[in-house]
Amino acid sequence: MYQYDKYDQAIVDARVEEFRDQVRRRMAGEITEDQFKPLRLMNGLYLQLHAYMLRVAIPYGTLSSKQMKMLGHIARKYDRDYGHFTTRQNVQYNWIKLEDTPDILADLASVEMHAIQTSGNCIRNISSDQYAGAAADEVTDPRPWAELLRQWSTFHPEFSYLPRKFKIAVIASPEDRAAMRLHDIGIELVKKDGVLGARIFVGGGMGRTPMIAPEINPFVKADDLLSYLEACLRVYNRYGRRDNAYKARIKILIHEHGADNYRADVETEFAHVKTLDLDPPLAELERISAFFAAPAFDPNASDDVDRSDPDFAVWLDQNVKPHKAKGYAIVNIAVKPTGGIPGDATSDQIDLMADLALDYSFDELRVTHAQNIVLPHVKKSDLYAVWQKLDAAGLANANLDLVSDIIACPGLDYCSLANARSIPVAQKLSERFADLDRQRDIGELKLKISGCINACGHHHAGHIGILGVDKKGVENYQITLGGSGAEDVSIGKIMGPGFDQDGVVDAVERVIEKYREVREGDERFLDTYRRVGNDVFKEAVYG
Amino acid sequence: MADPIVSFAAFEGSNATAVRIEPGDDARVLLPHLDRLTLVEVTFPAFRDGRGYSSARILREAGYTGTLRAAGDVLVDQVPYMKRCGFDDFVPNAPLDAAVVEKLSSLYPEPYQRTVDGKVPVWKLRHG
Numbered sequence: 001m002y003q004y005d006k007y008d009q010a011i012v013d014a015r016v017e018e019f020r021d022q023v024r025r026r027m028a029g030e031i032t033e034d035q036f037k038p039l040r041l042m043n044g045l046y047l048q049l050h051a052y053m054l055r056v057a058i059p060y061g062t063l064s065s066k067q068m069k070m071l072g073h074i075a076r077k078y079d080r081d082y083g084h085f086t087t088r089q090n091v092q093y094n095w096i097k098l099e100d101t102p103d104i105l106a107d108l109a110s111v112e113m114h115a116i117q118t119s120g121n122c123i124r125n126i127s128s129d130q131y132a133g134a135a136a137d138e139v140t141d142p143r144p145w146a147e148l149l150r151q152w153s154t155f156h157p158e159f160s161y162l163p164r165k166f167k168i169a170v171i172a173s174p175e176d177r178a179a180m181r182l183h184d185i186g187i188e189l190v191k192k193d194g195v196l197g198a199r200i201f202v203g204g205g206m207g208r209t210p211m212i213a214p215e216i217n218p219f220v221k222a223d224d225l226l227s228y229l230e231a232c233l234r235v236y237n238r239y240g241r242r243d244n245a246y247k248a249r250i251k252i253l254i255h256e257h258g259a260d261n262y263r264a265d266v267e268t269e270f271a272h273v274k275t276l277d278l279d280p281p282l283a284e285l286e287r288i289s290a291f292f293a294a295p296a297f298d299p300n301a302s303d304d305v306d307r308s309d310p311d312f313a314v315w316l317d318q319n320v321k322p323h324k325a326k327g328y329a330i331v332n333i334a335v336k337p338t339g340g341i342p343g344d345a346t347s348d349q350i351d352l353m354a355d356l357a358l359d360y361s362f363d364e365l366r367v368t369h370a371q372n373i374v375l376p377h378v379k380k381s382d383l384y385a386v387w388q389k390l391d392a393a394g395l396a397n398a399n400l401d402l403v404s405d406i407i408a409c410p411g412l413d414y415c416s417l418a419n420a421r422s423i424p425v426a427q428k429l430s431e432r433f434a435d436l437d438r439q440r441d442i443g444e445l446k447l448k449i450s451g452c453i454n455a456c457g458h459h460h461a462g463h464i465g466i467l468g469v470d471k472k473g474v475e476n477y478q479i480t481l482g483g484s485g486a487e488d489v490s491i492g493k494i495m496g497p498g499f500d501q502d503g504v505v506d507a508v509e510r511v512i513e514k515y516r517e518v519r520e521g522d523e524r525f526l527d528t529y530r531r532v533g534n535d536v537f538k539e540a541v542y543g
Numbered sequence: 544m545a546d547p548i549v550s551f552a553a554f555e556g557s558n559a560t561a562v563r564i565e566p567g568d569d570a571r572v573l574l575p576h577l578d579r580l581t582l583v584e585v586t587f588p589a590f591r592d593g594r595g596y597s598s599a600r601i602l603r604e605a606g607y608t609g610t611l612r613a614a615g616d617v618l619v620d621q622v623p624y625m626k627r628c629g630f631d632d633f634v635p636n637a638p639l640d641a642a643v644v645e646k647l648s649s650l651y652p653e654p655y656q657r658t659v660d661g662k663v664p665v666w667k668l669r670h671g
Contacts, residue, residue: 007653007665011652021647155655157656158597160596160624161593162593238569238597242592284669
C-alpha cells in the first residue's frame with residue numbers, strides 16, 4: 001500500500017488547517033453559506049436533509065486495517081455508530097456536526113487519509129478495480145497509476161472550478177469491475193509491444209443523460225499521461241457548457257462537439273502542454289509502484305478447502321473469487337444483509353473487518369463500487385475461520401452479485417436532491433428474495449436503485465434498474481432493463497409506466513420469474529434480456 | 544495614468560496595451576500580441592466559473608510577463624489557486640482580508656503539479 005512521505009503528509013496537514021480556518025470564518029459569520037458551500041464541498045461536506053454529511057476519500061478503494069479502524073472510530077465518536085460505503089468506493093457519515101469536521105479531518109490525516117475533492121466541481125477521488133493486485137487477469141496493478149493521478153489532481157489549481165464534477169477510473173483487466181466507461185475519463189491500462197500505457201475513454205457518465213465513453217486515444221505512454229490529461233481537462237474547461245448544470249458534464253461536450261473534434265482539440269493542446277515539462281519521470285511511477293509490490297505470499301499455500309460445512313460451501317462458491325497466487329483467494333464481504341441498508345456498516349463491523357484484514361489479508365481491504373468490502377489476499381486454509389468470524393458479525397451473506405446484492409443511493413431518507421426513497425425499496429426487495437436457493441437459481445443479477453435522476457445508485461447500469469421519481473407529490477418507481485457497468489457496458493431501457501413502492505417490488509419479481517421461464521441454458525438475466533428483448537418482460541408485468 | 548483597458552472584441556486591430564478578457568474569450572487569440580501588452584484583466588463574473596484559470600495559465604505559458612489581474616467575484620479562498628495559475632494582481636468586488644490571504648498563501652509548502660508560478664513540484668523534489 002502507498003505510504004505518505006513528508007510531502008504528502010504536509011499537504012494533507014495543510015488542508016486540515018485551511019479547513020479549520022474556513023469553518024471558523026463560517027461560524028463567525030465572516031463568510032456566507034453561499035461562499036462557504038464550494039469550500040466545504042471540496043472537503044466532501046454536504047448539507048443534507050437532516051444534518052451535514054461528510055464523505056471521506058478512499059483513494060482507489062484501498063485501505064489498511066489501521067485506516068479502516070479510524071473509519072470505525074469516526075463513526076463511533078462523531079456519528080451514530082455507523083458509516084455508509086458508497087458507489088465511489090468512499091465512505092459517508094450522515095450525522096456530522098459542522099464544528100466537529102476539522103477534528104475529524106485531523107483524525108483522518110493521522111492515518112494518511114482525507115476528504116479532499118470528494119465533492120465539488122473538481123477532479124474527484126480516483127476509483128479503480130477492487131481486485132487490483134489480486135486478480136489473475138490484470139496486466140498490471142492499476143493502483144500506482146491511480147495514485148499518480150491522485151497526486152496530480154490534488155489541489156490542481158486550473159481544474160478546481162470546472163463546469164461540473166469530474167470522475168476518473170483506472171482499470172487494468174479485460175473484465176471491467178469498476179464501470180470504467182461510465183466515468184468522465186476511463187483509463188484501461190494495456191500493453192503494447194511489451195510496454196504499459198493508457199487507453200483513454202472520455203465522456204461517459206450516468207445522471208440524467210447516460211453516455212458510454214468513446215475511446216479518445218488507444219495508447220498514451222506513461223510519461224505522457226499527465227500532460228495528456230491536462231490537455232483533456234483544459235479543452236473541457238474551455239468548451240464545457242456552463243449555461244445549464246445538467247448539460248455541463250464532459251459527456252455532453254463530447255456528444256455535442258463530437259468525439260473526433262474533441263480528440264483533435266486535445267491533440268493540439270497536448271502538443272503545447274507537452275513542452276511544459278509537467279510529467280514526472282518514470283522513476284516516480286516506479287517509486288509509487290514499489291509500495292504496491294505483491295505481499296509475501298506463502299509459496300507452499302494449499303489450494304485445498306474443506307467444504308464439509310454446507311453454509312460455508314455456499315458462501316465459498318458465491319463470495320470467494322480466484323486469486324492470482326496459488327493457495328490464496330479474494331474474499332468479498334457483502335455488506336447487504338437481508339432487510340438491511342446497502343453499504344451501511346456499524347462501528348463494530350468496521351472494526352471486525354479491519355481485524356480480519358490484519359490477521360488474514362496482509363493488512364489490506366478494498367471498498368467496491370457495489371458497496372461491498374473485499375479482503376483481497378486470504379489464504380485458502382484460512383477461509384473457514386474468516387467465514388466464521390464474518391458470520392458471527394452478520395457479514396456472511398452469500399449473495400454477492402445476486403439479486404439482493406443491491407446498489408442503492410441514500411435517497412430521500414437523507415439526500416436533499418432525491419425525489420424518492422431508495423433504501424426501503426432495497427430493503428423490501430432483499431426481503432422478497434431472502435431465499436438464498438432462489439437467488440442462486442436466478443444467478444447473477446445486478447439490481448441498482450436511484451432515488452432521483454442523478455443516478456447515484458447506478459440504475460442505468462443495472463441489469464434491472466429502479467429510478468425513483470416524484471409524480472405529483474407521490475413517490476413513483478420506474479424500471480429499466482438491460483443495463484451493465486461491466487465490459488459489456490450498456491444503458492438500461494425504461495420498461496414502461498412506473499409503480500408505487502410495493503408495486504415495484506412485485507413488478508421486479510414478475511420480471512425475474514419471466515426470466516426463469518424463458519432463459520436458455522445457463523444464460524444470465526442480462527443475456528436473456530438481450531436475446532428476447534423488452535416486450536417479453538413488459539407483457540409479463542403489464543399483461 | 545495607465546492606458547485604458549479595452550475589451551477583447553476591441554483589442555484586435557487596436558494598439559492597446561491593456562485588455563480585458565471575459566470567461567468565454569479564448570486567451571490564445573492574444574498570444575501574437577504579448578509583446579505590447581502590459582496588463583491583462585481576466586474577469587470572474589461568478590467565482591464558480593473557472594475558465595479564467597485556464598486563460599491565465601495559457602498566457603503565462605506563452606511567456607507573458609506583464610500584469611495579470613483577476614477581477615470580479617474573487618474570493619479569499621480562490622486567491623492561492625489564482626496565484627498558482629499566474630495571477631499577480633487582484634481587484635475583487637469585495638475587499639479581501641489581507642491576513643487570511645497571507646495565511647492561505649503560505650499554508651501549502653510544496654505543490655504536486657508544476658504550473659507557472661515557479662514552484663518546484665513534489666515529484667521534482669523527490670527525483671531531482
